[in-house]
Amino acid sequence: MTDTTSTERTGSCLCGGLRYRITGPMRDVLDCHCIRCRKATGHHIAASSARIVDIHLDAAATLTWFHPHDDPNVAYGFCSTCGASAFWTHGGLDTWSVCAGLLDDTSGMVTAEQWWISTAGEYVHLADDIPAFETQPGSSAEAAPPS
């Protein structure tokens, strides 16, 4: 997985309560169709990632973190006013996943992998040309090759 070229990127939620700048390299986008990401976002999460030290919150009054009851170390960051999904992280990581839809400019970014296709909604159109995994890479479950 390659880092997307490092250029400053800005992002914001629909209501503007959350605005940020990212000044470091960003990872390719991963789609995660796990049940938690489905329930948290209403669809699936499509997230890049950046180091926390490179994420500068210019407005964050409405940023709220939700910890799933079955894993309190996981955190979904969302806007408490407009409901936009913004971030995901796990205790101990030095990165935040960054929901790609909030970025103002996604030029040069690509979707690199599809995770948890075993729990994707039947309505989802999975991409044939993007590596897909039954769960996620590195898990005990067998990874599904791209079809």
Ligand SMILES: [Zn+2]
């Ligand atoms: Zn908002």
Ligand SMILES: [Zn+2]
């Ligand atoms: Zn997920």
